[in-house]
Amino acid sequence: MTVATGVISGVSLAHGTASVEQIEAACVEDDHAAVEALLAHDGVREAVCLQTCNRFEVYVVSDDPERGRDVVTSVVEEFPDEAVVELSHEESLRHLMRVACGLESLVLGEDQILGQVRNASTAARSIGGIGPVLEEAIEKAIHVGERARTETEIGEGVVSLGSAAVALAADERSLAEATGLVIGAGEMGTIAAQSLARSLDRLLVANRTEANAAHVADQVETDAAAVALDDLPDALAVADVVVSATGSPNLVVDADDLDAAGETLFIDIARPRDAPAAAADLDNVDLRDLDALESVTNETRERRREAAARVEAMIDREFDHLLAHYKRARADEVIASMYENAERMKHRELSRAVSKLETDGLTDDQRAVVESLADTLVSQLLAAPTKSLRDAAEADDWTTINSALRLFDPSFDGASIPEPDTTEVSAETRHALATAVREHLDD
Numbered sequence: 001m002t003v004a005t006g007v008i009s010g011v012s013l014a015h016g017t018a019s020v021e022q023i024e025a026a027c028v029e030d031d032h033a034a035v036e037a038l039l040a041h042d043g044v045r046e047a048v049c050l051q052t053c054n055r056f057e058v059y060v061v062s063d064d065p066e067r068g069r070d071v072v073t074s075v076v077e078e079f080p081d082e083a084v085v086e087l088s089h090e091e092s093l094r095h096l097m098r099v100a101c102g103l104e105s106l107v108l109g110e111d112q113i114l115g116q117v118r119n120a121s122t123a124a125r126s127i128g129g130i131g132p133v134l135e136e137a138i139e140k141a142i143h144v145g146e147r148a149r150t151e152t153e154i155g156e157g158v159v160s161l162g163s164a165a166v167a168l169a170a171d172e173r174s175l176a177e178a179t180g181l182v183i184g185a186g187e188m189g190t191i192a193a194q195s196l197a198r199s200l201d202r203l204l205v206a207n208r209t210e211a212n213a214a215h216v217a218d219q220v221e222t223d224a225a226a227v228a229l230d231d232l233p234d235a236l237a238v239a240d241v242v243v244s245a246t247g248s249p250n251l252v253v254d255a256d257d258l259d260a261a262g263e264t265l266f267i268d269i270a271r272p273r274d275a276p277a278a279a280a281d282l283d284n285v286d287l288r289d290l291d292a293l294e295s296v297t298n299e300t301r302e303r304r305r306e307a308a309a310r311v312e313a314m315i316d317r318e319f320d321h322l323l324a325h326y327k328r329a330r331a332d333e334v335i336a337s338m339y340e341n342a343e344r345m346k347h348r349e350l351s352r353a354v355s356k357l358e359t360d361g362l363t364d365d366q367r368a369v370v371e372s373l374a375d376t377l378v379s380q381l382l383a384a385p386t387k388s389l390r391d392a393a394e395a396d397d398w399t400t401i402n403s404a405l406r407l408f409d410p411s412f413d414g415a416s417i418p419e420p421d422t423t424e425v426s427a428e429t430r431h432a433l434a435t436a437v438r439e440h441l442d443d
Contacts, residue, residue, distance in 0.1 A: 006045050006061035006133050009068030010087035011076050012095065014055035015106050018083040020290050024272045026056040026076060029249050031120065034058070035129040043067045046131040048124040048138070052116050053161055053271040054106045054290055059092055061133045093137050093322060097315045100145030102154060106290060107164050107297050108304050109154035112187060114145045136326070144318045154307040162191030164296045165243045165267045166199065168288060171296070173241055173265050175199040181239035183232070183274060184246035185212040190219070192243040197222040204235050236261040243267045244274040251276055258285050331393035335386050342382060350374045
């Protein structure tokens with residue numbers, strides 16, 4: 001039997017409490033390395049790292065909640081307390097559902113987050129970071145996220161940072177005769193390109209791999225062309241509006257290129273950023289980052305308020321179901337382990353006792369009574385701990401449950417318990433004991 005042990009501890013550094021610079025500083029280049037570092041801590045059974053444009057979150061599973069909390073907070077200890085949100089086991093379960101549903105996103109209801117949660121889980125699983133506890137939590141979060149988008153209108157309208165960036169551009173510039181430039185041919189860049197193409201007549205798509213840029217350019221219904229990153233200065237010189245969304249760990253555009261580009265609205269939605277912060281000081285450049293999208297996302301949030309309320313109610317129900325299942329499953333696993341151990345030891349000791357009693361004769365009825373006595377003893381001895389474990393589950397006392405899981409390890413067979421020394425017991429004594437047992441059974 002596979003026993004799922006441990007509780008989740010998490011921390012979140014996201015747009016609601018942290019600045020773009022803080023999130024950027026927290027994020028790491030390699031998800032696998034981040035998970036491996038978490039798993040290297042003593043007592044950590046499972047771990048996952050979720051990084052997006054506007055959040056950095058880590059979750060670990062450990063037997064000791066305090067130990068788990070120490071591990072995850074050590075990852076963000078350099079940041080001020082007000083920027084970090086600590087998450088207990090239940091808070092982590094609910095938060096993951098909210099994240100997957102897009103309720104924690106800068107763009108309320110944005111749909112890219114579902115894929116990002118899946119990717120984080122896949123990356124962690126590939127190096128052994130996902131076990132039964134996080135598997136259950138993440139799968140439930142993804143399930144609720146899918147339901148939110150199929151059963152409510154949470155995803156209507158502006159549904160991503162890419163489309164929000166284009167909405168911001170439309171608010172600040174007339175796009176009808178403008179030339180647009182999208183830097184990056186990933187998912188977010190593709191969405192931005194498709195959104196921009198609906199509003200202007202000419203679009204350039206730049207990417208390190210020019211073939212990928214050409215693929216994006218071919219998908220849009222306007223005059224579009226691919227550009228290699230080496231030709232980016234020339235593209236900037238003709239672009240009126242730029243949306244940059246690469247996954248590069250380094251700056252893609254430098255201030256000199258922008259200074260020479262003429263009047264430009266540059267919307268940087270990459271993480272880490274593609275353009276230097278100093279570009280904001282250039283007279284000819286209007287630089288916007290993720291924080292500047294707040295006005296657009298607030299409008300979206302107002303339009304989706306009713307849908308968000310329905311999603312919140314959905315999360316409440318699913319959270320209650322998950323927690324009830326989690327409680328029952330953990331308590332039942334402990335109880336099952338406890339009874340498995342007791343049954344193994346009962347059968348072994350009963351066989352020994354009956355074998356000794358049968359030396360002086362034991363009828364089938366008497367044997368049945370002895371076996372019934374053993375069953376009754378096991379049931380009565382385990383009745384109190386069974387009730388206590390179920391009470392602990394209802395009271396969210398995960399420490400008691402996890403301690404019991406270790407105490408009643410199903411792999412333990414009692415072999416280390418020394419057998420009683422019977423070498424000094426005489427035949428007369430065994431006969432007297434058998435007689436006493438028979439008399440008791442006859443009564």
